Amino acid sequence: MESVGSIILYIVVALAMVVFSVLAVTTRKILRAATYLLFTLFAAACVYFMLDYEFLGAVQIAVYAGGIVVLFVFSILLTSRPGHNSERLSSKSRVLGSVAALAMLLISGYALVSRCALYAAKPALDTPTMQQVGQSMMSTGHGGYLLPFEAVSVLLLACIIGGVVIARKR
Amino acid sequence: MLLVPAMIMFCCGVYGFITRRNMIAILISLELMLNAVDINFAVFNRYLWPEATEGMFFTLFAIAIAAAETALAIAIIINLYRSAKNIDVRDLNKLKY
Amino acid sequence: MDATLPILILAIPLGMFLVLGLAGCKMSHKMAGVLGCLGMGTTLVLAYTTAFTYFFSGSPEFVNAAGERLQAVIFNHTWLAFTDKLVIRLGFLLDPISAMMLVVITTISFMVHLYSMGYMRDHHGVYERGFQRFYAFLSLFSFSMLGLVVATNIFQMYIFWELVGASSYLLIGFYYVKPSAVSASKKAFIVTRFADLGFLIGILILSYYTGTFNFTELTSAPVEGMADVFNVSETTALSVKSIFESSATPVFLGGSVLTWALVLIFMGGMGKSAMLPLHIWLPDAMEGPTPVSALIHAATMVVAGVYLVARLFPLYLMEVTALEFVTWVGAFTALYAAIVACTQIDIKRVLAFSTISQIAFMMVSLGVARPEFHHGLGYMASMFHLFTHAMFKALLFLGAGALIHAIGSNDYTAMHGLRKYMPVTHWTFLIGCLAIAGIIPFSGFFSKDEILSSCLGNSTFIYIWMSLVAGLTAFYMFRLYYLIFWWKEHKIPEGHHAPHDQPWTMSLPLVILAAISLVAGFIPFGKFVTWNGHPYDFMAHFDWSVAAVSLCVAIVAIVLATAMYRKENPLPDKFRAALPRLWEWAHHRFYWDELYLFITHKIIFDRICRPIAWFDRHIIDGTMDAFATVTHAASRAIRPLQSGQVQLYVWWYLLGALALGGITMLCLL
C-alpha cells in the first residue's frame, strides 16, 4: 500500500488535470484557455514525476510549458482582434461534442477496466538515470532509439522548412 | 489509476475540438489529447511493463512530434488569418459537398 | 419412276419465280407474261404426264397385283435432320390424291396464267404496273402448292403450307397502294398463321409421340393392311403402331393426346380452308386480282385443309372424335356460308362464301367417311368434289373476273342484264352455276350426290342438313346469275363503250373450264381415288333416291331464285322485310368480323399489347431507372456528410472508430 502522501498527491494532481482540462475547453476567453492548458501540462509533468520519469517531466515542462504555450499565446495575440476574443458555442455543437466525448470515455473506459486493474500497485523500480536514457537514445540494438532519433530530426527539419515557407510573407 | 484523469483529459480534448470555434482553441484541445496519450504511455510503462522504457521513450518522441505539429499548424493558421482575417473554424466552408 | 419429271415439276415454277422476280423489272411486260405461261404450260404437260403414268402405266411401282394403288416416294432428299428419326425431307410422294392434285393445280394455274395475260391490262391494252411481279408471285404460288401436295412428310407439308400462305399474302396485297388490299392481305396471313400455330403444335405432339414425320409411316400404321399399300416395311409399321397404341393413353384435358394432335392439325386446315370460325379472311381476300381469287381462293390453296385431312385420313380414323369434330365444323360452316352468300351484293364475296360452303361440303364428306359404309365413300366423294369444285369455281371466278374487267366494279348493282353484251361469259357462267347447283349432268351433281350419300350413310340428320345447304347453294348461285345477267337492263350512258366480251386469252380458259365442268362428272373417280387404294365402282353402289332428292331440292331452289330475281320485282324486299333480323345478321356475315376486330383491337391490342408495352417502359424499365434514381437520391441524401465543417469531420471520424470498436466489443461480450 502506498503512502498517504502519495495518495493525496495523486488526488491533487488528478483533480488538477481534470479540472484544468475541462476549464481549458469550456472557457470562453481564448487566452484563459491557454493558461488552463499550461496548468494541465504542469499537472501532466507532475504525473511523470510521480511515475519516477524525471527526465520526461523536465522535457514536458521545457517543451510544452516553455515552448508550446508561449507559441500559443503569441499566436493568440497575433490573430485576435479587439472585442472578438470571446466566442459563443451553439447548443448543437455542445451536444455533438458531449456525445462524442462521452462515447469515447465510455467505450475506452470500459475497455480499460476490462483489462487493467485500476488500483494496481506501482512496481518498485529504479528510476532510469540520465545516462541510461542517453545510452538508449544512441543505441542501435534492441531498445535503442538511434534510428527514430535521426528520423525525428528529419521530421523537425521538414517542419521547420514547412513552417518557414508558410509563415513568411511571400 | 492515473489513466482515469488521462482519459478524461482526452475526452475533454475531443469535446473541445468539436465545440470550439477558434482554431487556436482547437489546437489547445489537440494538445490535451496528445498529452493524454503521452500520459497513457508513461503509465502503462511504469505500471505494466516496468522492465523496459519503451513507453517513456515513445512519450519523449511524441512530445517532440507534438511540438512540430503545433508549430506547423500555427504557421498555417496564421497564414490563413492573413488571407481571411478570421480564424473561426466554422467559416472554413468554401470547400464542401 | 425416274425422278427427273417430278423434280422439274417443282423446279420450273420455282425457277420462273426467281427469273421473273429478280430479272422481271428488266424485261418487257409481254415477255414476262409469255415466259410465265410457257413455264406453267410446261409444268402442266409434265404434271399430266406424271399423273397419267401413275394412273395408267400399271407399273408395279404404282399398282400392286390386287389392283390397289400404292404410295410411291419418287425421291426424298434430307433437308434438315432434327434427330435421327425426326428428319425433314423434301420429297415427292405420288399417290392417287397427290396425282389428282397435280392435275388440278397445274390446270387451274395454267388457265389463270393465260387468263391474266388479258385480265391484267386495261381496255387500251396497257399492262398493269407490277405485271412481272404478278407472274413471279403466281409462279411462286404454283411452286408452293405443288410442293404441298407432293409432300412426303408432314413437315414438308408445313413448309409449303407456310409458303402458300406467304404467296397468298403477296398476291392478295398485289395492289399494295390500296389500303383495303393491304389490310386484307394482312388479315389473311395472320388468321392463317394463327391456324398454323395449331398445325405446328399438332405436328409437335404427333411427332413427339410417334417419333416420325413421314406420312407413309404415320398413315399406314393405324389401319390393318395399309402397310402394303403404303410401301412401308412391316417392322416399321408395327413399331409405329405400338407407339400409337401406347400413346393413346395419355389424356390431356379430357381427350387423348392423339385426338388433341389431330384436332390441332385440323385447326391448320380450318385456317387455310376458311372453316368457321377462321373463315373471316377469305371474303376479304377477294381484294386481290380476280385470277388470283380463282387460283388460290377457290381452287387450290383453300382446299389444302381438305387435302390435309385426306392425307392423314387413316389417322383420323383412329380417333373418331376428331373426325366428328371435322364433320360438325364443316356442317356449321356450310350452312353459315350459304346463308351469308344469299345476302351479299359483291359478286366476288358471294363466290367466296360459296367457296367456303363448298369446302365445308368436302370437310363434312371426309368427316362422315367410314370404312364400314361403302368402303369410305365420303373420302372419295370429298376428293371428287374437290376436283369438280376446283374446275367450276375457277370458271365462276374467271367469269366474274371478266365481268369486273368489263364493268370495273365488283358490285352486281352495277351489272344487271349483261347477257346480251357478253355472251361467252354468260354461257360459261351459267354452266358454272348449273354445276355448282348440282344439276344433272353437270359435274357438281355427281360429286355432291356422292357426298350426300355418304352423309346419309353416317347420319340422317347430317344428310338433311347438308341437303338443305345444297338447296341454298342453288338458290344463291342463281340469285347471283339472275342479278348479273337479267334483272333490269342498264342504259349505256353517252360516250361510254358498251361492255363487251374479252380477248381470247380470257375467253379460252373460260371455255375450257366450262367444258371440263360439263363432262367431269362422268369420270369414274372411284377407280382412281379411294382412301385405301382399292378401286371402287361408284355406279354399282349408286343411290338413286338420294340423287333424285338432291336434284329436286336444287330445282326447287332454282325456281325460287328465278321467281325472285329474273325480273325486277318486289319479292326480295318482301322477304327481307319478313325476316329483317336474319337478313341484317346474314348481310353482316353474323358480325364475325366485328367480333374479331373487337378481340384483336380491343382485347389483344388494347388490353394486352399496350399494357405490356406500358409495363415494360414504366415498370421494368422504370425499375432499372429506379436503380439510378435511388443511387442519385442516396447520393443527395448523404451530401450533408461532407459539410465542409472540420469539426463534424472529426466527429464522424471518432464515431466511426468507436462504432467499429464498440460493435465488435458487443459481439465479443
Added chain:
Amino acid sequence: MDYSQFLVMKQELAVLVVFLLVFLYDTFMPRGAGKALPAFTTVLLLLATAAGFCPDCLGSSCSAEAFAGMYATSPIISAIKNILNIGAVIVLIQSVSWAGSDDMRIRRGEFYELLLVTLFGMYLMISARHFLLFVIGLECASLPLAAMVAFDKSRYESNEAAVKYILTAVFSSAVFMMGLSFVYALGGSLYFSDLYLAMAGGGISLMLVLAIAFVIAGMGFKLSLVPFHLWTADVYQGAPTSVTSYLSVISKGSAAFAFLVIMAQVFGTCYAEVWEWMLYAIIIVTITVGNLFAMRQNNMKRFLAFSSISQAGYIMLGVIGFNTMSMAAMMYYILVYIFSNLAAFGVIGAIERATGKIDMSDYCGLSKTNPRLALCMMLAMFSLAGIPPFAGFFSKFFIFTGAINQGSVAIYVLVLIALINTIISLYYYLLVVKAMYINPDKPVVQPFKSTCSERLGLWITVAGILLLGLASCVYTWLLNTSFLSNFAAYLM
C-alpha cells in the same frame, strides 16, 4: 553500436541524399539557376529509382533487418518503394511546369524538399517494424504535406484545405496513438515481432479490439477510408494540383502497404475474430460512399478525390483477402492506380495551367479542341473504371481474384458488392468521357499546346496504362516477389 546498419536502408538514404543535394542546390546556387531545379530534382530521383531496381545497387533482393528488428526490408518492400519512386518521378515530371512558374519562384526549392521528406517518411512507414519509428514515419509523411497543401499561399482554398488537413491529421494521429498505447499496454513492447507473439499468446480482449479500431481509424485517415475520409475531398480540391496528385497516389499507396504490414505482422492472429469484419464493413461503406459522392461532382479534383476514396476501398480488398496472392494483387493495383490516376491528374494539371479551368463542365468538347489530352483522359478513366484492355481491368480482376482466394462465402458477397459498385464508378467515369466526347455544347477550353514535361508525363502514364496489363511480366514479378518475401509467413 553498429552504425553500419544504416547502410541496410539504402533506399531511404538515397532519398535523403537527393533531399540534401536539392537543399544545397537551392541554398547555394544563384537565383537564376533555380529554373533548373525541377529538372535537377527529377533527374536525381529518377537515378535513385533506377538504382532501386538494380538489386546490387539500392534494391534488395533478400530480406534484411536492422536496428534489432526496428527496420526491415525485403524484396517486396523494395518493390513497393520502387513503385512509389516511379510515381513520385512522374509527379515531379508533371509538376515541372507548375513549379517552374514565376509564382513559385521563391518556394520552388522548398516544394521539392518537402516532397522528398514525405517520400522518406513513407519509406519509414513501410519499413518500420517498431511503432515509434512508424509514427515518426507517418508524421513525416503527413506533416510536410500540410505545408505543401498550403503552397498556393495566395489562394484561400489552399489555406483552408491546409487547415482542415492539419487539424484532422493531428486529431487522427492522437487517436492512432491512443490505440497504440492500448497495444503497448497489451503487448509490453512496440516491436512488431514482440507484439505478434504477445497477441498470439494473449487472446482477444476488449482493449485489443478498441486498439485495432483506433489503429484502423488512424490508417484509414491516410488511406481515406470511410468514415475517416471526410478531409479528402476538401483537401484535394484546395491543394495545388501537383500536390493533389501526389497525395492521391503516393501517399495512399504507401499507407495501403503500411496498413497491410501492421495488420499482418501485428494483428495477424486476430484476423478472423476482430478485424476482418471491421474491414469488411469499411470496404463496403468506402466504396459505396466514395462512389455516391463522386457521382455528383463537377470539380475534377474533387471528383477524383471521391474516386480515389472508392479506389482505396478496392485496394483494401487486397488486405482483407489476407493471402499472398491478394497482397501481390494489391501491389499491382497500387501500381496501376498510380499510373491511371496520374494520367488523369496530368491532363487536369495541363488544362489548369493553360486555362485555369478545373470543372467537368469546362471539359465539354475537349475532344475537338485538344484531342490528345481528351484521349489521355479517356484512357485514364477507362483504366480507373477497369475496362480492358487497359491496365485497370487487370488490376481489378486480380484483386478480386486475390480476395476470393480467401475462400469464404462472405468474401464472395463482398466482391459482388464491390463489383456492383464498379457500375456506379463506371457511370461517373463515363460522365467525364461524355463531357469530352459527346456533349454538344461549345468547347470551353480552347486549343493549346502543352509543355514538353506535361507531354512526357502523359506519355509515360499512358504507356503504363496500356502496357502494365498486357505485359504480364509486371504482375508475375510482383507475385514472385511476394512469394519470396518472408512477409508471406504472416499471411494465411
Added chain:
Amino acid sequence: MFSNILIWFVVIPLLMLAGLGLCRDVKQVRAVAVAGSTALIALSVKLLVDYLALRAAGDTAPMLFLGSWTWFAPLNINLAVGVDGISVAMILLSSIILFTGSFASWQVPQPKAFFLWLILLSTGVFGFFISIDLFTMFMFYEVALIPMYLLIGVWGTGRKEYSAMKLTLMLMGGSAFLMLGLIGIYYHSAPAGQPLTWNILEIVNNTIDPGWQRFLFPMTFVGFGVLGAMFPFHTWSPDGHACAPTAVSMLHAGVLMKLGGYGCFRVAIYLMPQAANELAWIFLILTGISVVYGAFSACVQTDLKYINAYSSVSHCGLVLFAILMLNTTAMTGAIMQMLSHGLMTALFFALIGMIYGRTHTRDITKMGGLMRIMPYLCVCYVIAGMASLGLPGLSGFVAEMTIFVGSFQHADMFHRVFTIVACCSIVITAVYILRVVGKLLFGPVYDKHHLELTDATWWERFSTVGLIVSVAAIGCFPNFFSNLIKFTFSPEIFKVLGM
C-alpha cells in the same frame, strides 16, 4: 504463335486499328475497313473449310485448332484458343456482319474514329469467340462492350446519351455478376490439390461441386443473359438500339447479343450442367416470358427500331430458351437462331438506317407507301420481315422449327407446355411484322416530300444483298449448318446430354 489461324482473327482487327491510325482521309479509312473485313471474311471461310476438312478426316476432339500461350503464369492464365462448330459459325456470322456493316456505314461522319471503335468492338467479338480461356474470354467480352458507349453516344441519334449510358451500365452490371461467377469457377476448376485453371476444356473434365454450381450458374447465366436480352434485364436493348447508328445496331444486335447466348452456353451450361439441369426452370420461365412479352411489346411500338429491338428480345429469348432445354436438337436450334437472328436483325437495322437516312424519321405513323418510292429497299425489308416471321426458305424458319421440335422432345411436361407458349410467338411476330410492312411500305404515300427520295446506292445494295444471300443460304441449306453445329452437342463430347 501466328501459325495458328485463330490468332489472325484478333491480329487482323489490330492491324486494321493500326492502319486506321495512319489514315489521313475518308477514302483511306474506307479502304482499310473494306480490306480488313474482306480479309476477315476470307479467313473465316478458310476456317470453315479447314474445320470441315478436319472433321471429315475423323478428328473428334471437342475443339480444333487449339493453341495456348502462357500469359499470367502464376494464375495459370493463358491465351488459349480453339474452335468448335459453334464458334466457327459465330465467327462466320461476325465477319459477314462486320463486312456488311462497313458498307452500311459508308458515309458516317468522323469515319476514322467511328471505324476505330467499331473495329475495337469487333476485336473483342472475335477474341471472345476464339477464346477457350475464361479470363481472356471475359476480357474480350468487355472489350466488345465498352466501345458501344462512344459509338452510340457520339454517332447516335435521339436520346443517345441516356441510352448509351443505360446500355453500358446494364451490360456492365451483367458482367459484374459474370466476373464473380468466372472467378468462382476458377476456384473450383480442379480437384483439391491440383492446379487451378481457366481453360474451359480442362474445367469441363472436372465436375464443379454441385453446391457451388447452384451459386455460380445463376451468376454466369444472368451475367451473359443480360447481354442476351433476358427478361427483365432487356430494357437496355430498345433504347440502345433506337439510338445507335446503323452499323452499330447491326453489329450489336447481330453479333454482340450473340455473345450473351454463346456465353450462356459455353460457360454456364457447358461447365455447370448439373446446376443447369436443376435451375433451368427458373430461367425457362424468364426466357419464355421474354419470347412472348417481347413480341407483344413490339406490336404497339411506332418507332421502327423499337419494334426491332423488341423483336430481338423475343428472338434472343428463344435462343436462351432453347439452350436451357438441354438437348441436342434444341441447342442446335438455339445456335441456328443466333445465326439467323444475327443476320436478319442486321439486315433489318441496315434497312432501317437506310430508310431513316432518307426520311429522317423512324415513326411508322409518319411514313407510308415507301414501296413506290424506294422499291429496292422495301423489297429487302419485306424479305427481312419474312425471314423474321419464319418463312420457310429463309433462316428464321429453320432455326425456330429446330428449337420447337427440339424443345418439344423434352420428356418433362412443363418444358413441353412452355414450348407451346413460346410457339405462340410466331403468330405475334407475324402481327407486328405485317403491321409495319403494311403501314410503312404499302398503302398510299404518306408524305409528299418523300416522293423525291432516291433508292439504294451501290454500297447499300452491296451490304443488303450480302445479308439476304446469307439469310437465304441458311434457309435453303439448313442441314449444312445444323451438322456443323450439332457435332458439338454429340453426347460423347457434351456431357450434359448424357445425364
